[in-house]
Amino acid sequence: MNRVEEMLAFNKKFVKNKLYKEYTTTKFPDKKIAVLSCMDTRLTELLPAALNFKNGDVKIIKNAGAVVTHPFGSVMRSLMIAVYQLGVEDILVIGHHDCGMQGMKASKIIQKMAGRNITKDRLNFVRSCGVDIEKWLEGFSCAADSVRETVSNIRHHPLIPADVRVHGFIINPSTGKLDKIPI
DSSP: OOHHHHHHHHHHHHHHTTGGGGGOOOSSOTTOEEEEEEOOTTHHHHHHHHTTOOTTSEEEEEETTSOOOSTTSHHHHHHHHHHHTTOOOEEEEEEETTOTTBTOOHHHHHHHHHHTTOOHHHHHHHHHTTOOHHHHHOOBSOHHHHHHHHHHHHHTOTTSOTTSEEEEEEEOTTTOOEEEOOO
16 A cells, blocks of 8 residues: 555545544634744644644645745735635744755756756746746745745735734744744
């Protein structure tokens, strides 16, 4: 049985045994908070546990590096829906130490793409669509600076109202210790 089949078998038992009942909540975040966090696997359970978030408390948006890569991309769209449709009043941008995006070089990713049969023609096609693929794939040099930039991008977005509070933090992915980033 492969990993996906194992997940599906577990899911069947989960539903049959009604284990979902303890997770029942609404779509509205009880704490009126949205969190933009990194997709790092170390944070999957650690971040909610370290901040005492239970199911239904917050909206969590995850991506590589906890960054806003485009002012009208899916992250900003999700944050706006959280604010305007779901009552979010605070946005927490939570980066972390030892992030895989820190120091990541686009050239190395492009090399790996070539090793998996992504041709130069495909890359050129993406470029012809207006995507600066090198900039899009490039990491950052400092997690705290990246959080500051993302907080600034959200705070100064023309469609985010001024009464929404945006905060920046760095979490330790080993201990869960949270540090506020001065903005």
